[in-house]
Amino acid sequence: MHQVALTVNGTRHELEIEPRDLLVHVLRERLSLTGTNVGCDTSSCGACTVLLDGQSVKSCTVLGVQADGAVITTIEGLAANGELHPVQQAFHDHHALQCGYCTPGMVMAAVSLIESGEATDRDAIRSGLEGNLCRCTGYHNIVEAVFAAAGSPS
């Protein structure tokens, strides 16, 4: 077992974890942050995307021990004072979610894409979200939502 310290959504947690524990399992099972979903076992779908020190990562591709000392934001930590983050709001406004399972990861990836300044046009948004799969929406409204959010001050 290893001792790690994670700051998740502004709260510091000290945990004993197994070396094989994935970050997504630490978040879901140890911290009960079940907003971050698991959709695959090959790091393909991006449903588990979170921000780690400000960068979007697939939390199934990071070991819990690798995240020692990191500052992590999950979907639960995005809304400030109960108000939806502009990307969450844009997903609502543009009907960019149906079943909602890919949504937390897609929103986190979009937040990172916008903050990095790469969401410059629809093609760039499509390329930038390549690692996040949605089976419901055909991406049309996700692209519109991210495009709208990228143009509005966050």
Next chain:
Amino acid sequence: MSVTESGFIGAPLKRKEDDPLLRGRGTYVDNIDLPGTVVMVVVRSPYAHATIASIDTAAAKAAEGVVAVFTGAELRDDWKAAMPCAWPVTEDMKNPEHFPLAVSQVNYQGDGVAVVVADTRAHAVDAAELVDVEYEALDVIVDVEAAAQEGATLVHEDLGTNVCYVWPLETGTFDEGADVIVKHRYVQPPLIPNAIEPRGVVARPEPGGDVTLWSATQVPHILRLLTAATLGMSETRLRVIAPDVGGGFGSKLDVYAEELLAVALARRLGTPVKWVEERSENALATIHGRDFVTTLELAATKDGKITSLRANVIASMGAYLQLVTPGIPLLGAWIYAGPYAIPNYSVMFTGVFTNTTPTDAYRGAGRPEATYVLERTMDLLAKELGMDRVELRRKNFITEFPATIASGLTIDNGDYHASLDKLLEHLGLGTLLAEQEGRRERGDVKQIGVGFSTYNEMCGLAPSRILGAIRYAAGGWETATIRCLPTGTFQVVTGTSPHGQGHETAWSQIVADQLGCDPSEVEVLHGDTSISPFGLDTYGSRSLPVGGAALWTAGEKIIEKAREIVAHQLEVSVDDLDYEAGTFTVRGSPDKEMTVKGAAWAAFAAHDLPDGMEPTLEATATYDPPNFSWPGGAHAAVVEVDTETGDARLVRYVAIDDVGTVVNPLIVDGQVHGGITQGISTALFEEAIYDEDGNLANGTMAMYLVPSAAELPSFELDRTKSKATDHPFGAKGVGETGTIAAAPAVINAVIDALSHLGVTDIQMPATPERVWRAIEEAKK
């Protein structure tokens, strides 16, 4: 009363469902964490066909954290019936006995042979690796056409054949002497539905032997009935809850082994049992779609009037029959002629067992398979006739409605010319063809093509009498209850079971218009058999055509009872009352009025109701549709094909659909976007590939291409509208239209891009390798 579409019906309301999902507060099965839960893992066969010589579970049982290990033989007596198939399509259909775990023989890679239950998932996975199964491999048959041949390796030796059934529908004789006959063979490979949420179940034993089952299912009601039957339980002892469900597309329209296992083990172990599917497990253990080989023939006069259609369909069942496996091909059986008036009709279906994952419903279920071969063949016929492909379609469209078609069903309404006209307005075909001509003349590496698909489909499953006539075990009605609460709000209980379709929002819009309230004043409950005891769930684009009609009908009952209350309270005759959007007015006395909300309070207080009237204002309606729902439309794809690499990229997609009255255009557009994406993906990317030993060679998301945003363009949508005459407010189904229409439009476009090089055929999916080979082949 009629729908004016000036109110909430037709308005692009943002969804009520979104907020918790956007905040990470969804209640998907994997998020359910009950005290004392143990985790189940299924040990699966690596062989596609083998007998089980022995299973040694001793090491697994001794492993850390393990609670129990069971083999198929050890659980055999838990099953009071075999796994259910609800659609014995013929009297002599072969249905191999099939249990949640194989007992003596495995018949596809992924067939379950044992379960391990442990305190944590990690311990269960570790212990599952210690289950020692000795297999004796058998010969394997994967190819559906080969499996149908005499002398083929048999999946189920005891059946003496791989043929599950033969089902013909012939209403006319094929015109062998026609001016022109075209005939083509099409392969539609198996597809993995890939809902982004894998399946999952939690079964909790309750006092007295009851069980509560949470499942990522589209069909909580069907699941309750058949789980109870399979386990020999009283239905009253099983409650099934579909919490937030992360997509289904037909793949969660089933009764799965793991659902039955979890209930059985929860009863045996007396503690909650949880199972969540891994993605690569999903590729093996959740049903596949398609896997058809079809030969289609069209006969026509030399001026392009189609006189006969003949289809021969060989459809894989996979290794066993799941809930509606054998019926899936038949869901297309009546629409092989699509939107065209073709007088002589004959189709023949052969269902065949193979050593592959069982097939069952995947978005469109039988209808994409029909539309694909028809629309591909329409292009071939146009070429053979030297006729414009759009003109050929126009010339054969059904134009008079209601239309009784050669297959025997009646299409209530449609306007296929209107959709095609609008498509051509949006498309700018002349400009595209000029661009194509220029690229051809210059010999550009990248060529463009335009492909069409004009379609209709039958959905809104389904009229119960027709289902009975085609041997489906149950009906096709739906129920809804509306309760007018004392505070002037409304509680709706629906038998539909949404998993992304937005029923809470759309049902609220319907009630708001009909009974006069704001959609925020409507609560919609669903997906729990204790709350909605009757229901037939969500699939086959049925929720609005059938469930929405049930809701509307319940609303009419509310209005009728409210009318009596209002007449009594205002001391007028019921015949003197006019009703519109929630308010009764008295003819000739404009100052006298009362709302449904007012009647609801009066019915709750019950101080002054008509003599003999029961208090409370509540109504339940069960709606059995008189006909299927018949959406239709016209789609076009524009692709750019790199003739050196074979890479085909979709650059535009235009979809014009007629889905009748639209309740929420945001939701309807979303359904179309998602539907056409799955059709596009069928055309360009997706195929479950089995090797000759029956190994699924691409059973992960790293190997099986579920498209990302980067593979797709934005879509251009518009609508035409012919109201469904068989629906109380004119709505038609929309969930599957895109998937049904899209694949042939895309493949027709790829072939069009390469037709000047002599390419006439490309098999789906049109991967770079297949396209490149087709180009090279045409050069020879």
